Each structure stands twice: as C-alpha cells, then as structure tokens.
Amino acid sequence: MSLTLSEVMRIAALARIAVTPQEAEAVQAQLNGIFGLLEKINAVDTSGVEPMYHARDVTLRLRDDEVTEPDRRAAFQAVAPQVEAGLYLVPKVIE
Amino acid sequence: MKWETVIGLETHVQLSTRSKIFSGASTAFGAPPNTQACAVDIALPGVLPVLNRGAVERAIRFGLAVGAEVRRRSVFARKNYFYPDLPKGYQISQFEAPIVQGGALRIVLADGAERAVRLTRAHLEEDAGKSLHEDFHGMSGIDLNRAGTPLLEIVSEPDMRSAAEAVAYARALHALVRWIDICDGNMQEGSFRCDANVSVRPRGAAALGTRCEIKNLNSFRFLERAIEYEARRQIAIIEDGGRIELETRLYDPDRDETRSMRTKEEAHDYRYFPEPDLLPLEVSEAWLAEVAASLPELPVARRERYVRDLGLPAQDAATLTASRETADYFEAVVAGLAEAEPGGERPAQAKAAANWVAGELAGALNRTGVEIGASPVAARALARLIARIRDDTISGKIAKEVFDAMWAGEAGGENAADAIIERRGLRQITDAGALERIIEEIVAANPAQVAEYRSGKEKAFNYFVGQAMKATKSKGNPAQVAEILKRKLAG
Amino acid sequence: MIDASISELAAALAARRISSVELTRLFLDRIAGPGAPLNAFIAVDPERSLAQARAADGRIAAGAAGPLTGIPIAHKDIFVAEGWPSTCASRMLANFVSPYDAHVIERFNAAGAVILGKTNMDEFAMGSSSEASWYGAVRNPWDTGRVPGGSSGGSAAAVAARLAPAATGTDTGGSIRQPAALCGVCGLKPTYGVVSRYGMIAFASSLDQGGPFARSAADLAALMNVMAGFDPRDSTSLERPAEDYARELERPLAGLRVGVPSEYFGAGLAADVAAAVEGAIEALERLGAEVVDVHLPNAGLSVPAYYVIAPAEASSNLSRYDGVRYGYRATEYDGLIDMYRRTRAEGFGPEVKRRILVGTYVLSHGYYDAYYLKAQKIRRLIARDFAEAFKGCDAIVGPTTPSVAFRLGEKVDDPVQMYLNDIYTVAANLAGLPALSIPCGFAGGMPVGLQLVGDYFAEARLLGIAHRFQQATDWHRRTPQSFA
Known part of the structure; x- marks a missing residue:
C-alpha cells in the first residue's frame, strides 16, 4: 500500500496541519516509508483475538458527584493567547 | 402521490448532577464565563478524565425506566473533531457499546391512542462549551462553563410518522426524564435539546428516503414547525424531480424554515476509537438492583393504575401523569377526599379530583406561571373544598368563588374552604320551605313569563332559574331549585 | 558528593555534613558549567530550587526528614510543575507555565525533594535520540x-x-530504558498504572508510564517509593496497597530463573552489544540464577503494532494544542481553520507532525480495522507471549537496545531506522509490564544496557536482581571522563 498525494492532503486537513505543496511530496515519501514498516501486521492471522485497548484488564473506578474545583479562571487565562471579558477569543466561528 | 413523513429523534438530555461528567467543576447554569471550567474542562496538558458516578446512575435510571438493556460493561470512545468549544479536540462519548441499548417509550396521542416508540440506544457523553458570536473585534468568544456537563443522548428509531407524533414523543420523554429525576428539563437553558431526522417516502413504500438532520429545536413548537416545514421542502424537491441530500440543517424560528448548516468543505471523519484514559465501565447486578429499587412508580404504571383502580378515562389519566408533581398532587387530593368522606364512592371522588386538578387548578397555575409544587392551594385543602360540593354545602359555581379566595390566600390551612364559606356566608340554602317561599314569590311576580312557559316555551324555565339564583345570591341548591320550580310552574 | 548514592546523600544531609542548599548549588553549578554543552536542561530556576532547598533544610533541622528530603531531582519537562515552564520540548508549549503540579511532582514536593530543573527531551516524548527538541539536541x-x-x-x-x-x-516505548542504556545509567519503567499519569503530558495514554533514572537499582527503589502510588485523578491508576520497592534488594538470586528469548538476539543486534549482554547473563548465572530459554514468537510484530497504536492515541491527545486556550498561536492566519492549521504546522516539529498524520490515517474511515484494530489484536498476542514466558521464568533478560548510541544526525531523516531502536523495549509497554535497564558493559567505549522485564508488579524483584548484579559488578559506577 502507498498513500497518494491527495490522501496525504486529506489526512493533513483532518489533523488541521498545514502542509504546503512543496512539503507534500517529502511528507508522502516519509509516510510511505513508515507504512512500509507497519505493513507487517497485515499478514498476521488475528481471527478470534480480542483487541487489547488497555494495558491492564481492570474496570473503571468512579468519582462521587461532588463539586471540588474552585474558580481558577485568572490563573488559567494568564497563559491564554487572547482573552476578553473572561472569554477565549478565536477567529470568528462561522456556522 | 401520497407522502409519508418518517421521523426519528436524537435528544440530548443534560443530567442533573452537581459536578461535571469527568471533572469536579460545578454544572450550575449562568455563572460568569469560564469560572466553572477547571483544568480538566479546558484540557490543560496532562489532565485526565474521571467518571462521575452520579451521571452513570442517571443513565441506569433511564435505561430501567424505558425497559432497555443496561449494559453490564460499556465503553467510552473519543469522537475526534476540531472546534473551539471542544477543548480536547475530541468529545468523550460512547460509540460501539453504549450503556443503554433498546427500550421503548409509550406515548399518548391527541386522540387518546397509545403507541410505543422504540429506542435505539442512550449513551453518556460530555457537552461542549459555547461560542458567542457577538462581535469581539470580528472574533468569537468561547465560554467553556458548559464543557463537560453530562449528557445522555437518547436516540429513537424512525418510528414517528407526523410532527404531532414527534412532539408527543418529545413531551413524553421530557416528562419521563423529569419524573425519574435525571434532568431539570429546562429547555430555555438547554437542558433538553432535540435534533430530528426527517425523511419522506411514498405512502406504502418500504424503503426509507434520504434523511436530513435538523438541529436547534429548543421548544416543542419549533420541533413541530421545523418537521412540518422540512417534510414540505423534501416533498417539493422530489416532486420537482430533485433528490434529497443527506445533510444537517438548522431551523430558523424567525423565518420558520430550515437551512443547510455545513458547507461541504470536508466530509466528517470522527475517527472514533476506545478512550484510552477510561477503562470499561462496569455496572454490577447489585448496583442495578439498588437503582431499580430507588425508581419511583413510572408514569405508564400510574396511568394504568388510574384507569384500572380509579376508573378514570384514559385521557384524564394521561393529563394527570404529565409530571410526577401533578400526579402526586392528584393522589393527595384523592386521599384527602377519601378521608373527608369515608365510605364515599372511590371512582366518583377520583373523577371529581381529576376535574379540579386538570381544570380549575391547572388553569390558575397556567395563568400565574406557578409550579404545582408551589401551589397556594394545597392538595388537602382542595380535597376539603371538593368535599363541600359533594355534600351539597355549596354548589359547583360557588366552589369556584371559594377556590379563587383560597388561591388569593383569604384563608389558609386544610380547612380554608370551610372558613371562607362561613365568613362569606356561602352555605347553600337547602331548607325546602325557605326555597319554596322564595320561588312562590318569583312565580307570582312574573305572570307573563309563567304564561310563556306554560304555552310550551321551555326556555322561559331558565329565566326562573336565573331569578331564583339571584334571589338566593347563588346559594340555592340548584337541583332543589329546579325541582321546586318545575312543580310550581306546572301550576 | 556528585558520586554519592541517594542514601549517602540523605545520610550526609541528616548528619549536617552538607545542607540541601549547598547540595542544590553544587548541582546547579554543574548544570551551568561542565554540563552546559550537553543541553540536558530546558529550564533551571535557581531561586525556586534554592527556596525549596531552604525549606528542606528546615525540615531536616526539625527532624522531619524523609529519605528524599533535600535531595535535588531533575524532572523531564513532560511533568508539569506549578510556576515552572512545562514545554514538552515543543514550540507549542514554549510559553506555557503550568498552573498546577503533576501527581509525581506533588509526591516529590511532599517528600521534601528539590526540583533541580526541567530536562530536555524529544518533543512530546516522540523520538529515540532527544534530537527532536525545540530547544536543540541533547548530547x-x-x-x-x-x-x-x-x-x-x-x-x-x-x-x-x-x-x-x-x-x-x-516511557511510552522505551523512553526511559533506551536513554538509560545509551548513557550508562539505570532506568525503570513500572507496571502500567503504578505511577499516576496526572500532569504527565500525554503522548500515548495506554502506554505512557513515568519512572525514575538513577545510578543504581537501590536509588531507583528509593525514588519509586515516592513516585508510585494511587491517584484518584488518573482513572488508570491502580488502587493497591503501598509497597516498599527496596524490600527485595538483598534477596539472593539462588532459585531465580531468568529467561533469555532467542528473538532478542537476532540479526539486528550489534555483536559487541550482544557480547556485553551475554557477559551480564553469565554474571547472573554465577550469582545463582538459572538461565532458561523462553520464546516471544510475536516479538517481531511489536514495533509495527506500537507504531500504529502510539501515533493513533497521540494524534488524538495532541488535538488540544489548537492555539485557543494556551500555548502557541500562529501570528498570521486567515480565519479559524487556517489559524488551527498554521498554529499546528508551526508549533509542532516534523516528527510530531509525522506521527499525528500516521495516527490520523490509521484511525480514519476505512483504515481503522486494517491498522488500529489489527494492531490492538496483535498487542494481545504479544501480551500472551509474555504470560506464557513467565510460566517458565521470573524475569526476562536481554539487550535494551540493538546498538550503542549513534551519532547525532545519523537517523534524523530516517524515521524507520529511528523506530527500529525500540525493537526490544516497546513490547513491555504494549503489555503494560515493568522493565528496567542497567549498565552492563561497554562497546567501543559506549555504554551497553541490560534489560530486565518482569511480570506485573514485579518491580521490587527486578530491582533486587539488578541490585545483586550491581553489588558484583561496577559498570554502574563508571563515569564519563569529562564529568568525573
């Protein structure tokens, strides 16, 4: 398998990473190198094998429904790129 | 061609937990922006989600209430997409193994007919923040207070065939989630939000048409109008030889129309995968049993009991079970009546209670915007009032006057009705001798009307009733008055 | 002092032969002086460190010291610490000063240890050479x-x-053990879930695990006694009774069965590395251990499975870096989507972007089953291999890396060659097992690491084996000449 240039651009768009047309071919070549390595898994017969999504086979611990977090807006927004009136500002969201 | 509309609803129900689904921040509505967005909610580097037991418990309550399968082991997944109100760049949701699978909601239509709408699933997920589009120098403002509020997304099968059915379903669901105490139901604050999947097909066709998803339906009225508009729009397109595009549309209540929401800049690819930060959620049999034991009697069960044990008509039973508070109030009135007239006939008492709760009381509540739980006329006080009608102390008409006085707070306590009746001297005149004397005077004073009546104009009878009530200041027992009048007029 | 073990330092502090302030200054001076060319630190903040040292001295004077009180410790810049830059070596977080502490930092602070500084690393922990840093390569x-x-x-x-x-x-795929091996020090990756991930900037959530570096196994145990522990803020943190990781240090090796997997001694392994590792295995045998053959038949699949799973999780974990709430935001953009695209193109380095793209692809519609799901099934096969192997042995030994440290720039443009450095380390992460690396010799003047992999929660046993080995050998005491 190898990724086409348009597939590279499609995943870059999905991942919200700008890839210039000049970079695209180099990225494509590197990704195809990596997928060459990953190919190996395709040949393995895994029928009947349960996927292992977690390193340990345990179940979830739950938290009691209590409010424990105080307002720390000032500290959090001290590191924000742009804020006004307590809001994070972003380029206009177009609906 | 005859067309049929096919509707399925996806409802986002905000669960009434104190804290968020994956963090200890408050879920209270209306706080200043971003003051209830903690490190987890704003997705600082290094933070991790921890699931709120209260949210799971509410999902279980719902599953049990709709007779669904509550999965003993469910899985959280990440739904990946970029949006400024989604701080992590993914929403934690459930995808392949939702906590609630199947079930059905029974709804009552306007004609009293009952139907079951099947549910596909209900899953837990987190709400997003809000984008505020008012102008900040051409930018949008992001408030993440809502981010992480627990949601139960309830998905129905495409079982509804009209906007009215969809509204009946939405109302029944709204009533149920409030009934079982998992959601405050406040639609203005966004606690209960519907999206509708609408398609049309020629009547009798088996295959479903292409559907459109309509968003932003934050009232039952908008839901109804949006579906009606959308069905008309789709039919018009098909009849013109066009095709329906699978898309998301937004309802605009100002223009009463739906419009396409997203430009096709890219197809959605949410890249769902199991959330590695959360292990599988297990619900033990013991927990399930504990939740089941804590559930109140459900609306359907109450409805059936009202019909079966109290002999109420189905429509009355449905009205009285619109909310748990209403049903509880009604039952308190019935209990009060049973106490006031031991030995009285149960169905008659229940019917009288039903008429008052769904009639006079509901009217007053509606007019004043008061919740039934805060009604100035308590259930037992209302029961005493009804008892006074039933024992002929006052007439139904006078009872309305007494009710208004009770509502206005003229007297309090369980015996408010009696106090008002006494103070205002509203007790019925049932003394036959006294009534006969009054009526004899009226008959004697109105020879022309007597003649009219005797010549066959039955309507003249009403004139005499009016005169008699006027003379008794409405306190004459209506049945007695009619009986005496008939006798006297017969000459 | 610079060669002293943690217990020796604690003894010196307790005896007031040195103060924590003096000790902290000593190491701060070394960082700024002879250490500077190594570029090992992203941030030092002498004022903050010395304030902590003063507090520790007070605690020692009050007789309330624990084993780590007053000991300066360097933290990988992946652990957020309140008031410290917490950058993950990324331009994306170059301006990020954390408003909170990681659980690990809290534990060290509570123990009275001193934060000596934040160490340099591969950006977002993605790399096997520490060259992929916004702050330049480490040497x-x-x-x-x-x-x-x-x-x-x-x-x-x-x-x-x-x-x-x-x-x-x-350590997500070897990020503690591999550099420990290449630098001639000791490093432990605990069982998944033993050290809280709260405040540890996520790379691949189901694989990431924090752990200590030190010069001896005994020191690792002392560090683990502070780092490990249940944390309710991490849902994958395991709720278990506290344990003393030093409890098996003195246990003799007689009766120990060490398993040697032939799969770890195949074609990719450099001959001089193999020789050093074989020498170490013989040393263990001399100490009383029994050497047995074990098999890990799916070992060859661990690198490809890992390089599907880790990038997949990373692609999602790194979506939060969008220029909205903190971190880097591009200066020029045209609208929201362009702001995202440029922020992420400029804020992430090439290797991080490559992994995000790989991860996005393997999760995307139509490829999920063939890659992500398949890799998670292979992960189960790999974990089963270990379970099977541990029926016949108590620990698995082998090389940590296929070769000694390579030259700067040698593999930077060849991701596949870079990934193959992880060939012996990633399996323990996939299975969630504890593993450590200790120095066991030299090849061409460069250190060689010996890897020990144990069954779940066998950290204390692994540390015990390593400690007995270190009592019989002196590889771990060797110091690079210019830093002696």
Whole structure:
C-alpha cells in the first residue's frame, strides 16, 4: 500500500496541519516509508483475538458527584493567547 | 402521490448532577464565563478524565425506566473533531457499546391512542462549551462553563410518522426524564435539546428516503414547525424531480424554515476509537438492583393504575401523569377526599379530583406561571373544598368563588374552604320551605313569563332559574331549585 | 558528593555534613558549567530550587526528614510543575507555565525533594535520540558527538554526567530504558498504572508510564517509593496497597530463573552489544540464577503494532494544542481553520507532525480495522507471549537496545531506522509490564544496557536482581571522563 498525494492532503486537513505543496511530496515519501514498516501486521492471522485497548484488564473506578474545583479562571487565562471579558477569543466561528 | 413523513429523534438530555461528567467543576447554569471550567474542562496538558458516578446512575435510571438493556460493561470512545468549544479536540462519548441499548417509550396521542416508540440506544457523553458570536473585534468568544456537563443522548428509531407524533414523543420523554429525576428539563437553558431526522417516502413504500438532520429545536413548537416545514421542502424537491441530500440543517424560528448548516468543505471523519484514559465501565447486578429499587412508580404504571383502580378515562389519566408533581398532587387530593368522606364512592371522588386538578387548578397555575409544587392551594385543602360540593354545602359555581379566595390566600390551612364559606356566608340554602317561599314569590311576580312557559316555551324555565339564583345570591341548591320550580310552574 | 548514592546523600544531609542548599548549588553549578554543552536542561530556576532547598533544610533541622528530603531531582519537562515552564520540548508549549503540579511532582514536593530543573527531551516524548527538541539536541556525556537516546535523553544525560543525583522520565516505548542504556545509567519503567499519569503530558495514554533514572537499582527503589502510588485523578491508576520497592534488594538470586528469548538476539543486534549482554547473563548465572530459554514468537510484530497504536492515541491527545486556550498561536492566519492549521504546522516539529498524520490515517474511515484494530489484536498476542514466558521464568533478560548510541544526525531523516531502536523495549509497554535497564558493559567505549522485564508488579524483584548484579559488578559506577 502507498498513500497518494491527495490522501496525504486529506489526512493533513483532518489533523488541521498545514502542509504546503512543496512539503507534500517529502511528507508522502516519509509516510510511505513508515507504512512500509507497519505493513507487517497485515499478514498476521488475528481471527478470534480480542483487541487489547488497555494495558491492564481492570474496570473503571468512579468519582462521587461532588463539586471540588474552585474558580481558577485568572490563573488559567494568564497563559491564554487572547482573552476578553473572561472569554477565549478565536477567529470568528462561522456556522 | 401520497407522502409519508418518517421521523426519528436524537435528544440530548443534560443530567442533573452537581459536578461535571469527568471533572469536579460545578454544572450550575449562568455563572460568569469560564469560572466553572477547571483544568480538566479546558484540557490543560496532562489532565485526565474521571467518571462521575452520579451521571452513570442517571443513565441506569433511564435505561430501567424505558425497559432497555443496561449494559453490564460499556465503553467510552473519543469522537475526534476540531472546534473551539471542544477543548480536547475530541468529545468523550460512547460509540460501539453504549450503556443503554433498546427500550421503548409509550406515548399518548391527541386522540387518546397509545403507541410505543422504540429506542435505539442512550449513551453518556460530555457537552461542549459555547461560542458567542457577538462581535469581539470580528472574533468569537468561547465560554467553556458548559464543557463537560453530562449528557445522555437518547436516540429513537424512525418510528414517528407526523410532527404531532414527534412532539408527543418529545413531551413524553421530557416528562419521563423529569419524573425519574435525571434532568431539570429546562429547555430555555438547554437542558433538553432535540435534533430530528426527517425523511419522506411514498405512502406504502418500504424503503426509507434520504434523511436530513435538523438541529436547534429548543421548544416543542419549533420541533413541530421545523418537521412540518422540512417534510414540505423534501416533498417539493422530489416532486420537482430533485433528490434529497443527506445533510444537517438548522431551523430558523424567525423565518420558520430550515437551512443547510455545513458547507461541504470536508466530509466528517470522527475517527472514533476506545478512550484510552477510561477503562470499561462496569455496572454490577447489585448496583442495578439498588437503582431499580430507588425508581419511583413510572408514569405508564400510574396511568394504568388510574384507569384500572380509579376508573378514570384514559385521557384524564394521561393529563394527570404529565409530571410526577401533578400526579402526586392528584393522589393527595384523592386521599384527602377519601378521608373527608369515608365510605364515599372511590371512582366518583377520583373523577371529581381529576376535574379540579386538570381544570380549575391547572388553569390558575397556567395563568400565574406557578409550579404545582408551589401551589397556594394545597392538595388537602382542595380535597376539603371538593368535599363541600359533594355534600351539597355549596354548589359547583360557588366552589369556584371559594377556590379563587383560597388561591388569593383569604384563608389558609386544610380547612380554608370551610372558613371562607362561613365568613362569606356561602352555605347553600337547602331548607325546602325557605326555597319554596322564595320561588312562590318569583312565580307570582312574573305572570307573563309563567304564561310563556306554560304555552310550551321551555326556555322561559331558565329565566326562573336565573331569578331564583339571584334571589338566593347563588346559594340555592340548584337541583332543589329546579325541582321546586318545575312543580310550581306546572301550576 | 556528585558520586554519592541517594542514601549517602540523605545520610550526609541528616548528619549536617552538607545542607540541601549547598547540595542544590553544587548541582546547579554543574548544570551551568561542565554540563552546559550537553543541553540536558530546558529550564533551571535557581531561586525556586534554592527556596525549596531552604525549606528542606528546615525540615531536616526539625527532624522531619524523609529519605528524599533535600535531595535535588531533575524532572523531564513532560511533568508539569506549578510556576515552572512545562514545554514538552515543543514550540507549542514554549510559553506555557503550568498552573498546577503533576501527581509525581506533588509526591516529590511532599517528600521534601528539590526540583533541580526541567530536562530536555524529544518533543512530546516522540523520538529515540532527544534530537527532536525545540530547544536543540541533547548530547551524550560519553561522546558529545552522539545522541543520549530518547525521549528522556536530558534526564539520562544529566544523571550520567552527575548534573543531578537522580531524575524522572517517562516511557511510552522505551523512553526511559533506551536513554538509560545509551548513557550508562539505570532506568525503570513500572507496571502500567503504578505511577499516576496526572500532569504527565500525554503522548500515548495506554502506554505512557513515568519512572525514575538513577545510578543504581537501590536509588531507583528509593525514588519509586515516592513516585508510585494511587491517584484518584488518573482513572488508570491502580488502587493497591503501598509497597516498599527496596524490600527485595538483598534477596539472593539462588532459585531465580531468568529467561533469555532467542528473538532478542537476532540479526539486528550489534555483536559487541550482544557480547556485553551475554557477559551480564553469565554474571547472573554465577550469582545463582538459572538461565532458561523462553520464546516471544510475536516479538517481531511489536514495533509495527506500537507504531500504529502510539501515533493513533497521540494524534488524538495532541488535538488540544489548537492555539485557543494556551500555548502557541500562529501570528498570521486567515480565519479559524487556517489559524488551527498554521498554529499546528508551526508549533509542532516534523516528527510530531509525522506521527499525528500516521495516527490520523490509521484511525480514519476505512483504515481503522486494517491498522488500529489489527494492531490492538496483535498487542494481545504479544501480551500472551509474555504470560506464557513467565510460566517458565521470573524475569526476562536481554539487550535494551540493538546498538550503542549513534551519532547525532545519523537517523534524523530516517524515521524507520529511528523506530527500529525500540525493537526490544516497546513490547513491555504494549503489555503494560515493568522493565528496567542497567549498565552492563561497554562497546567501543559506549555504554551497553541490560534489560530486565518482569511480570506485573514485579518491580521490587527486578530491582533486587539488578541490585545483586550491581553489588558484583561496577559498570554502574563508571563515569564519563569529562564529568568525573
């Protein structure tokens, strides 16, 4: 398998990473190198094998429904790129 | 061609937990922006989600209430997409193994007919923040207070065939989630939000048409109008030889129309995968049993009991079970009546209670915007009032006057009705001798009307009733008055 | 002092032969002086460190000291610490000062340890050479023309060069063990769930695990006694009784069965590395251990499975870096989507972007089953291989890396060659098993690491084996010449 240039651009768009047309071919070549390595898994017969999504086979611990977090807006927004009136500002969201 | 509309609803129900689904921040509505967005909610580097037991418990309550399968082991997944109100760049949701699978909601239509709408699933997920589009120098403002509020997304099968059915379903669901105490139901604050999947097909066709998803339906009225508009729009397109595009549309209540929401800049690819930060959620049999034991009697069960044990008509039973508070109030009135007239006939008492709760009381509540739980006329006080009608102390008409006085707070306590009746001297005149004397005077004073009546104009009878009530200041027992009048007029 | 073990330092502090302030200054001076060319640190803040040292001295004077009170410790810049830059070596977080502490940092602070600084690393822990840093490459103290390994290269180099008595790191596919091996120090990756991930900037959530670097197994045990522990803020943190990781240090090796998997001694392994590792296995045998053959038939699949799973999780974990709430935001853009695209194109380095793209692809519609799901099934096969192997042995031994440290720039443009450095380490992460690396010899003047992999929660046993080995050998005491 190898990724086409348009597939590279499609995943870059999905991942919200700008890839210039000049970079695209180099990225494509590197990704195809990596997928060459990953190919190996395709040949393995895994029928009947349960996927292992977690390193340990345990179940979830739950938290009691209590409010424990105080307002720390000032500290959090001290590191924000742009804020006004307590809001994070972003380029206009177009609906 | 005859067309049929096919509707399925996806409802986002905000669960009434104190804290968020994956963090200890408050879920209270209306706080200043971003003051209830903690490190987890704003997705600082290094933070991790921890699931709120209260949210799971509410999902279980719902599953049990709709007779669904509550999965003993469910899985959280990440739904990946970029949006400024989604701080992590993914929403934690459930995808392949939702906590609630199947079930059905029974709804009552306007004609009293009952139907079951099947549910596909209900899953837990987190709400997003809000984008505020008012102008900040051409930018949008992001408030993440809502981010992480627990949601139960309830998905129905495409079982509804009209906007009215969809509204009946939405109302029944709204009533149920409030009934079982998992959601405050406040639609203005966004606690209960519907999206509708609408398609049309020629009547009798088996295959479903292409559907459109309509968003932003934050009232039952908008839901109804949006579906009606959308069905008309789709039919018009098909009849013109066009095709329906699978898309998301937004309802605009100002223009009463739906419009396409997203430009096709890219197809959605949410890249769902199991959330590695959360292990599988297990619900033990013991927990399930504990939740089941804590559930109140459900609306359907109450409805059936009202019909079966109290002999109420189905429509009355449905009205009285619109909310748990209403049903509880009604039952308190019935209990009060049973106490006031031991030995009285149960169905008659229940019917009288039903008429008052769904009639006079509901009217007053509606007019004043008061919740039934805060009604100035308590259930037992209302029961005493009804008892006074039933024992002929006052007439139904006078009872309305007494009710208004009770509502206005003229007297309090369980015996408010009696106090008002006494103070205002509203007790019925049932003394036959006294009534006969009054009526004899009226008959004697109105020879022309007597003649009219005797010549066959039955309507003249009403004139005499009016005169008699006027003379008794409405306190004459209506049945007695009619009986005496008939006798006297017969000459 | 710079060669002293943690227990020796604690004794010196307790006896008031040295104060924590003096000790902290000593190491701060080494970082700024001889250590500077290594580029092992992203941030030092003498004022903050010395304030902590003063507080520790007060605690020691009050007789309330614990084993780590007053000991300066360097932390990988993946652990957020309140008031410290917490950058993950990324331009994306270059301006990020954390408003909160990681659980690991809280534990060290509570123990009275001093934060000596934040160490350099591969950006977002993605790399095996510590070259992929916004702050420039880290250098190997044994040969500054070579890499220290990665991703926790700064921590490994700092401990090797005596710039810190001990350090923390994280290990997603070998990021503690591989740099420990290449720098000639000791590093432990605990069982998944033993060290809280809260405040440890996520790379691949189901694989990430924090752990210590030190110069001896005994020191690792002392560090683990502080780092490990249940944390309700991490849903994958295991709720178990506290344990003393030093409890098996003195246990003799008689009766121990060490398993040697033939799959770890195949064609990819450099001959001089193999020789050093075989020498170490013989040393274990002389100490009383029984050497047995074990098999890990799916070992060859661990690198490809890992390089599907880790990028997949990473692609999602790194979506939060969008220029909205903190971190880098591009200066020029045209609208919201362009702001995202440019912020992420400019804020992330090439390797991080490559992994995000790979991860996005393997999760995308139509490829999920063939890659992500398949890899998670292979992960189960790999975990089963270990379960099977541990029926016949108590620990698995082998090389940590296929070769000694390579030259700077040698593999930077060849991701596949870079990934193959992880061939012996990633399996333990996939299975969630504890594993450590200790120095076991030299090849061409560069250190060689011996890897020990144990069954779940066998950290204390692994540390015991390593300690007995270190009592019989002196590889771990070797110091790079320019830093002695």
